[in-house]
Amino acid sequence: MTHIVDEPGTAPAPPSGRRGRRTALIVLAVVVVAAVAVIGALGLGGGQEEGPGTPPRAGSLVPVTRATLTERTQVDGRLGYGTEIPLPVKATGTVTWLPEPGTTAERGDTLLRVDDRPVVLLYGTLPMYRDLGAAVPASNQDGGSGRADGRQGDGRPSGQEPGTSGGKGAGPSGAPTAEGDGGGGQRARAAAPRELKGMDVLQFETNLAVLGYTGFTVDERFTARTADAVKRWQKSLGLPQTGTVGVGDVIYSAGRIRIGHPGVRPGAAVGENTLTYTGSARKVVVDASAADASWAVRGTAVRVRLPDGRSVNGRVASVGKEATAPEGGEQGSGQGAATVPVTVTVKDQKSLGRLESGPVTVEYVGRRAEDVFTVPVAALVALAEGGYGLETAEGTFLAVRTGLFADGRVEVSGVAVREGLKVRIPE
Structure with a gap:
């Protein structure tokens, strides 16, 4: 093996091959380090270590x-008022007036008019299922077909037996019979009205008092004092002051509602889809993947990004239990994946501004x-x-x-x- 010894005072032989490249890299590195040092001295750059808020640079x-x-995941959603559902209109007759779609209705407002009679919105969870009054026929105590005018469905006065002309103890031929008569005549007793009681009475009286018609005790008993307050309420609505509330005069909801699109026009008969409604609060509906919807738990906090770039806080309110596939989707394809509806509510409605509907993005923590x-x-x-x-x-x-x-x-x-x-x- 030949050793090359450099003589004193002579320059080393020029590098060649691998050693030559290594020397060139070292020289280049020295130049780069010197440049970085100059930049740092001039205040044009920092050291090798980055600050906590600085994006890391190559080589640092x-x-x-x-x-x-x-981990945060984003899914598409849509802002709106939710699905419109039919109002439970129980009044019968001809629709004579309908409100404009998008109108907000609250307690005491007229929802529509049937035969030119107002159908009024009140708050409550128990539906209107019978007439309410101080002298409602006994047949109406259990939600029967007694009418608000105190007559039975066939037009007879309350308590009158079929085949009689009225009066106490009228027999088959119309002649009165004694109460103890054993001659086989049918005994007829007038069905005396009983005092109406129930939770529906309490619910109605609560609304009546909130509207400012007082003078009675708010309880489960519909008394003569309640009827007096009803008459004052009926007078303000332009109705006959009967003191009795018909089953079709009132519609209950849990709170304020937003009027949807009508299913009929004025002049048509009342039907099942006469008028629709939604809640008055805007919400977001997301069609979440059924296979990856574990995040969608009631109460989960999310962020909703609006079309203008702003973000607002939301919370999962409900999750559908039935999965559906988009129309035309194929099994196994991305577009045909089954989804479940997830409803997100926004407590601060003012943060949504004037936007009533449109596409949004929902961000949740995975x-x-x-x-x-x-x-x-x-x-x-x-x-x-x-x-x-x-x-x-x-x-x-x-x-x-x-x-x-x-x-x-x-x-x-x-x-x-x-x-x-x-x-x-x-x-």
Whole structure:
């Protein structure tokens, strides 16, 4: 093996081959370091380590930190008032007036007019199922077909037996019979009205008092004092002052409603779809993937991004129990995936501005990784043997296992991974 010895005072032989390239790289590195030093001295750049809020640069060193990573997922939704459903109109006759779609109705407002009589909105959960009055026929006590005018369905006065002309104890031929008569005559007793009681009475009296018609005790008993208040209410509505509320005079809802689109026009007979309504609060409906809807739990907090770029807080209110596939979708295709409707409510309605409907984006929290080691995603290096690693400040590589990716960072773990370890962003 021949050894080349440099004589004193002579310059070394020019580098060649691999050694020559290595020398060139060293010189280049010195030039780069010198340039960085000059830039730093001039205040045009920082050191190698990046601040917490600065995006990492290629070649810079960043520390391994402990943090909680949160995966956020976005899905498309639509803002609106929800599905319109028919109002339970029980009045019979001809529709003579309808409100404009989009109108908001509250307690005491007229929803529509039938035979030029107002049908009024009141608040409550129990539907109107019978006439309410102080002298309602006994047949109406259980929600029968007694009418508000105190006559039975066949036109006879309340309590009159079929085949009689009225009067106490009228027999088959119309002649009165004694109460103790044993001659086989049919005994007829007038069905005396009983005092009306029930939760529906309490619900109605509560509304009447809130509207300002008082003078009675709000309880489950419909008394003569209640009837007096009803007469005053009927006078304000332009109705005959009977003191009795017919089953079709009132419609109950849980609160304010928004009038939808009518199913008939004025002049038509009342039907099942005479008028529709929704709630008065705007909400968001998301068709969530049935296979990935574990996030959709009632009460879950979400963020709703509006078309103008603003975001507002929302909360999951309900989740449909029936999955459906889009029309024309094929099984196994992305467009044919089954979905379930998820309703999101927005408590601060003012934050929505004047927007009543339109496409929105709902952002929800998917997975969370708490108190884990994290680095910027850009710090990961693909290893030749497979998987990922991190390059240390000394130039060595550590194999790591990756976990959750979120917000530009990734969860990492490994034997040599520790908090504060400096790793390099590869160039």
